[in-house]
Amino acid sequence: xxxxxxxxxxxxxxxxxxxxxxxxxxxxxxxxxxxxxxxxxxxxxxxxxxxxxxxxxxxxxxxxxxxxxxxxxxxxxxxxxxxxxxxxxxxxxxxxxxxxxxxxxxxxxxxxxxxxxxxxxxxxxxxxxxxxxxxxxxxxxxxxxxxxxxxxx
Amino acid sequence: xxxxxxxxxxxxxxxxxxxxxxxxxxxxxxxxxxxxxxxxxxxxxxxxxxxxxxxxxxxxxxxxxxxxxxxxxxxxxxxxxxxxxxxxxxxxxxxxxxxxxxxxxxxxxxxxxxxxxxxxxxxxxxxxxxxxxxxxxxxxxxxxxxxxxxxxxxxxxxxxxxxxxxxxxxxxxxxxxxxxxxxxxxxxxxxxxxxxxxxxxxxxxxxxxxxxxxxxx
Numbered sequence: 001x002x003x004x005x006x007x008x009x010x011x012x013x014x015x016x017x018x019x020x021x022x023x024x025x026x027x028x029x030x031x032x033x034x035x036x037x038x039x040x041x042x043x044x045x046x047x048x049x050x051x052x053x054x055x056x057x058x059x060x061x062x063x064x065x066x067x068x069x070x071x072x073x074x075x076x077x078x079x080x081x082x083x084x085x086x087x088x089x090x091x092x093x094x095x096x097x098x099x100x101x102x103x104x105x106x107x108x109x110x111x112x113x114x115x116x117x118x119x120x121x122x123x124x125x126x127x128x129x130x131x132x133x134x135x136x137x138x139x140x141x142x143x144x145x146x147x148x149x150x151x152x153x
Numbered sequence: 154x155x156x157x158x159x160x161x162x163x164x165x166x167x168x169x170x171x172x173x174x175x176x177x178x179x180x181x182x183x184x185x186x187x188x189x190x191x192x193x194x195x196x197x198x199x200x201x202x203x204x205x206x207x208x209x210x211x212x213x214x215x216x217x218x219x220x221x222x223x224x225x226x227x228x229x230x231x232x233x234x235x236x237x238x239x240x241x242x243x244x245x246x247x248x249x250x251x252x253x254x255x256x257x258x259x260x261x262x263x264x265x266x267x268x269x270x271x272x273x274x275x276x277x278x279x280x281x282x283x284x285x286x287x288x289x290x291x292x293x294x295x296x297x298x299x300x301x302x303x304x305x306x307x308x309x310x311x312x313x314x315x316x317x318x319x320x321x322x323x324x325x326x327x328x329x330x331x332x333x334x335x336x337x338x339x340x341x342x343x344x345x346x347x348x349x350x351x352x353x354x355x356x357x358x359x360x361x362x363x364x365x366x367x368x369x370x
Contacts, residue, residue, distance in 0.1 A: 107254030107268030
């Protein structure tokens, strides 16, 4: 998916998950899918990405947060204050975390699918806060490669 | 004479088994991926029923009904022009970044049961990702066309599939519902073939089968 930031024009390669964090240069969350042939059109024709978005019929992709699953904090009015506090604190995005699975509480999990796609190694974080991890060493201990047969002389 | 013909018959049989094993066509293993409740099992059942008369697994309106990957092997799909493709269908658990048991309580589930479901669903996501990395040759990415496709998990999954260079067909499901907007999915993923279907009613599945022959053969 070659995408360009609609604000500053920074280019993101095929299959890049970087755009999920917003543009690395300007933080803008809107991106336009650009065909290979039109990759440098904005520079050549001195147009902004937004103008190109208007001309081509491609829809501008806006990276949105996945809505939180309903938890107890959204249900009880007493706990609303703490939920608001939690929001104010900048949270590390799921795909940016070191852990593969975060156990927020019994039966409540946050999964880092980007990490899961790369390996079977499991780092588990316990509790809603950063900085406490359980590392599953067994998942990281790969089987030793079988020794190659020595050639017979 | 009879014993000779019997031995010859046995030898022929053994030889044909050997030949079949030796020249067996490698099947294409297709994973049906997507967020929970997109209709993955419904489609897997539809494909299995249409081509083998069998089913893959149970469906439910409660998310994360499929918590273990299920496989149906040797499905031969044939198209209008006589081309065929032999596939194994892998129905995978819905991939998501957050699983919370409170979600299941809304469906009248008991707390203990809901917690177990959440645990199993988490393991299911890990299993689905393991399959994607190790054992999948092509992907059908299912989306509910009544929902916004621009979700982080979808963009991320399509990105992961692209980075692994796997052929992908995006399916805009649930077009039987009045609020379905499959065009939104087309504009979200213009780089991939998108087929709008109703897995439940079987609408437009012929187009999907043709696309599968083109992409996975």
